[in-house]
Amino acid sequence: MLIFAHASIVLALVVTIAVENALAQCDSNTPYRTFDGRCNNLQNPAWGAANTPYGRLLTADYGDGVSSPRRSKTGTELPSARMLTLTLFNDQNILDPRTTLLNMQFGQLVAHDMGLRAGDSDAVPCCENGRLVANPGRRCYPIPVPPTDTVLAAGGIQCLDLIRTLNTCDVNAANCGNRQQAQQLNSATSFLDLSVVYGNSAQENNQLRAFVGGRMKVDKRNGTEWPPRNPQPSSACTLKSASDTCYLTGDERSNITPELTILHVAFLREHNRLAQQLCKARPLWNDEKVFQEARRINIAQYQHIVYYEWLPFFLGMDHMSRRGLVVRTRDHVNDYAPTVNPTVLNDHANGAFRYFHSAMLGRLSFHDESRAFAGSININEHMFNPTVLERNDGYSMLTRGMATQPMGRNDLSYDPEARHFLFRFPNRFGTDLKALDIQRSRDHGIPGYNAFLQHCGLGRVSRWEDFTQLRGPRDIQLLSSLYRTVDDVDLTVSEFFERHLPGTQAGPTYHCILMEQFHRTRRGDRFFYENGNQPGSFTPPQLNEIRKATIGRILCGNAPGVTQMQLRAFQQIANDNQLIPCPMLPALDARLW
Secondary structure, eight states, rough: OOOOTTTTTHHHHHHHHEEEEEEGGTTTOOOSOOSOOOOOSSSSSTTTTTTTOBBBBSSSOOTTOOOOOOOTTTTTTTOHHHHHHHHBBOOOOOOTTTTTTHHEEEEHHHHHHHHHHHTTTSSSOOTTTTTOOSSOOOOOOOEOTTTOOOTTTTTTTOOOOOOOOBHHHHHHHGGGGOOOOBBEEOOSSSSSSSSSHHHSHHHHTTTTTOOOOTTTTOOEEEEEEEEEEEEEEEGTOOSSSOOOOOOOOOSSSTTHHHHHHHHHHHHHHHHHHHHHEEEEEEEOOHHHHHHHHHHHHEEEEHHHHHHIIIIIHHHHHHHHHHTTOOOOOOOOOOOTTTOOOOOOOOHHHHGGGGGGGGGGGEEEEEEEETTEEEEEEGGGGTOOOGGGSTTTHHHHHHHHHHTTTTBOOOSSSSHHHHHHHOOOOTSSSOOOOHHHHHHHHHTTTOHHHHHHHHHHHOOSSGGGOOOOTOOOOHHHHHHHOOOSSTTOOOOOOHHGGGOOOOOOSHHHHHHHHHHHHHHHHHTOOOOTOOSSSSSTOOOOHHHHTTTTHHHHHHHHTTTOOOOOEEEEEBOBTTTTBEEGGGSSSSSOGGGGO
């Protein structure tokens, strides 16, 4: 972990109580959000704050009713998550010809911005060299590998490692007295606030700021800004040599893959670019004023990209418009509702939002300035090691690649690198991303698919043949051969068997959960960029500058070697989405501040 990561986890509930009692300490007149999310809601200061429990749509479904992983309604164990992935999913790796890999990668950034499982960094492994350790810890919840597994079992792997997320019972057993249910802790703020760049506390942010000119700390190499080097690289990266790079950012996961790192770097550079422009436009502003304004603008651009550029492809612009998630206006929207709790839902973060993992690819493409293919790298050989970005123009080549290479289709196909070899370096085999998602949802007591059908008004079923939301009889037959009852089907499995709603990339149940979360994320954020009537709300002219933001402009303006980009970088280059010079992409004018 980073030098600041999880420093307060063991005191999480103490922090929660302190936050809940901090109403008198909230400054209702400040125009700036806190780093830990506290005091966003003035009546309920803990809502959405870091180091507080995830929220829930539905009551947790634990095996013992309190904290143990979900079980079959018959009282037996649910089928092995690895067996499910081997039986239900395949390695075909089908691509989506409409979109770029940037969609998937940006989704990972959003997921990390809204959630960080507590306790991942302070637990011992359950499995070593593919076998269960002699004395597994109480939070061990390994995934059994069936002996018929022709990949992992054939390689001598018997179990896949998984540590249970730290929950309220772990922090203090008294929290689960009288059969009160355990709730998992989220170390990140729930808001779309670029905590992945700025950190989840003032303490974290202090290690990342330059305290000069409103800037964030950077290292300059060959005239280019990079995040500072992590002073404890072995805790965040897997380095192959002493010269390898490991970055210190607002989120300890920023080094996981090179293309995720690119997005971290892009928004870091964007902050410093904005700070430089503000210093020029407002020379009398001090460091703190410049920093906070640059941060506020950076977050606003990011929020605009999430809601108006990224989400519509998955949720459908018409659906989002009807729900009020997007509003076409040149004025403020003013839809903040202090009664809406923005806390990230467990059902979303550790259930429905895992849907996009199937879009991951095992090879990342390099592309030159004409977008011609120029080679590729294996993602697992560069996980937790972003060194490739600083060698041979890797940052620019992979930035273009991310905006050119199609992403995987959201379906039953998983890239083999994600299905068998994830995080394998330096070993021969790795783990199974989909199996981890299934096991994690059980760890968190996420109810089965049938319960969400009922919640979303789609009708709870009592017989297998009543699963009319699924694609066909063959799928129903396959699921019934693996699960004992209709109530056992995992939410994280059913997502790929639902027919998509027209104009979306999600079935009705997943669409329901995702829409609910992003409704709460918008309407429950007092500092959401389109809100007026708040201290420091953007003026209408400023707001319309922010509405120029696109992910293409963020990438183009912060990658020195990239000189052209398509306007809609989440979509493939086409006759109506051609490459244009970076200066022609709409850009915010900081002189309006």
